[in-house]
Amino acid sequence: MYLQCCNHTHEPIMLLDGVAVTIGRSAGTKILDKLCSRTQLQIVANHSKKYAMVKQLGANPSQIDGINIGQGKTDKLSVGKILHVVGMKYPHKLSIYLSPKDVDDRKCDKKGTSSLKSRENMHNSQKNKTSENFDNGTAADVGPPRATVSKSSHWSQGLKSSMTDSSLQVYKDDRVIVIKDKYPKAKFHFLVMPVENIVSTVHLNSAHASLLDHMWKVGRDIAKRSCDDDTKTRFRYGYHAVPSMSHLHMHVISQDFDSPSLKTKKHWNSFTTEYFVDAEDIIHEIKTEGKVKNRRHMTELLKNALRCHICHTELKNMPQLKKHIKDCR
Structure with a gap:
């Protein structure tokens, strides 16, 4: 080995x-x-x-x-x-x-x-x-x-190559690019990424406030467009506390969590615990403190027991959880 x-x-x-x-x-x-x-x-x-x-x-x-x-x-x-x-x-x-x-x-x-x-x-x-x-x-x-x-094909660098993939790209302007997540964890799952080379939230400062505002606005527009104004479809917009992929990206994810790519406890807890940080909170920290809080300790949340994000019932495994949330919506 x-x-x-x-x-x-x-x-x-x-x-x-x-x-x-x-x-x-x-x-x-x-x-x-x-x-x-x-x-x-x-x-x-x-x-x-x-x-x-x-x-x-x-x-x-x-x-x-x-x-x-x-x-x-x-x-x-x-x-x-x-x-x-x-x-x-x-x-x-x-x-x-x-x-x-x-x-x-x-x-x-x-x-x-x-x-x-x-x-x-x-x-x-x-x-x-x-x-x-x-x-x-x-x-x-x-x-x-x-x-x-x-070096360029290492999985953590994958977002940079995906940004130029026309089959994934759904929106582009001079500041951001939006792509479909290759392995969506819900029916609708998009990533909003800046054109500027920013590695992660750790590398943000007060100069990025307007960019973050723009990313949030674009994310909400994409969500509204994707579900044809279906007001029953709820979305969250945010960032992982400790992102695994190299390039800043904001998740736009529907709360149905209906996807075959949602397979593990780590997947689930990364979007349903405090490990998923709302975009508004990141924007507020940048505007008031000039930096994002250190949240590395939050990786422990990925080991939490499986709980329904709606009623908070604890389930034993992912198949049980996925069956439960279909009935709980």
């Missing part, structure tokens, strides 16, 4: 089965950010189950799929999830095997020997420590190479 940098700024880090690996600010990871501890994370791979347990050692928050791990706490990193080493930066992913680019681009150490090759040799010498499945070359470590994920 390997921990790969999504931006390809350093070589993949080999993760031996059951062996703790510590990463952080170092020449190896190319991370120079002082918010990142030299021992920010401890990672232990489980080859047979194809995941790694990640423990946050550093004081500043690390995230898996946008959710803070918490100092001294451990969370599971599965294939397909993204680990941000610190402060929603330095994205990495777990890979079972290397892509051709990762092999071709490996760098040599001062002795002229590939450091990746050195790690592979070390791995071969420790095969007895790995699981039987991994040693025997089952699906966990063999197969055709996966396509390389380029």
Whole structure:
């Protein structure tokens, strides 16, 4: 198994089965950010189950799929999830095997020997420590190479490419672009994004007040147009407390939550708890304080029990919840 940098700024880090690996600010990871501890994370791979347990050692928050791990706490990193080493930066992913680019681009150490090759040799010498499945070359470590994920194609950068996708675009002016959410969490779900390059709400200041007003106005216009003036369809307009996608975007989402893409507790709680911050509140904070409040602690809300957003009844699972809300409207 390997921990790969999504931006390809350093070589993949080999993760031996059951062996703790510590990463952080170092020449190896190319991370120079002082918010990142030299021992920010401890990672232990489980080859047979194809995941790694990640423990946050550093004081500043690390995230898996946008959710803070918490100092001294451990969370599971599965294939397909993204680990941000610190402060929603330095994205990495777990890979079972290397892509051709990762092999071709490996760098040599001062002795002229590939450091990746050195790690592979070390791995071969420790095969007895790995699981039987991994040693025997089952699906966990063999197969055709996966396509390389380029910096521009990393999922957290997806909004920037979607902005120019004519099949998704529903409105555009000189200040904003509105697209349909690729994976809508309700019957009507749009994203209003500024043309200006703004990473997230954290990067807003008082100079952006008029832009936020405009985004809110456009969002309300889109909502009204989309449902043909059906006054029974309710919408909310707002931002996630800790957005996972890189580029400021305001959600315009109908409150029916009728969509097959609404699948998990995290999906539900991101739109029905205080984790979803109303656009009016963000605008008020910018106009009065010149910045947006720090809401990183709100990631804990994503773990809340499932509750109907109308009557607040607690449900056991998503199928039960989705059935309930159809009757509760």
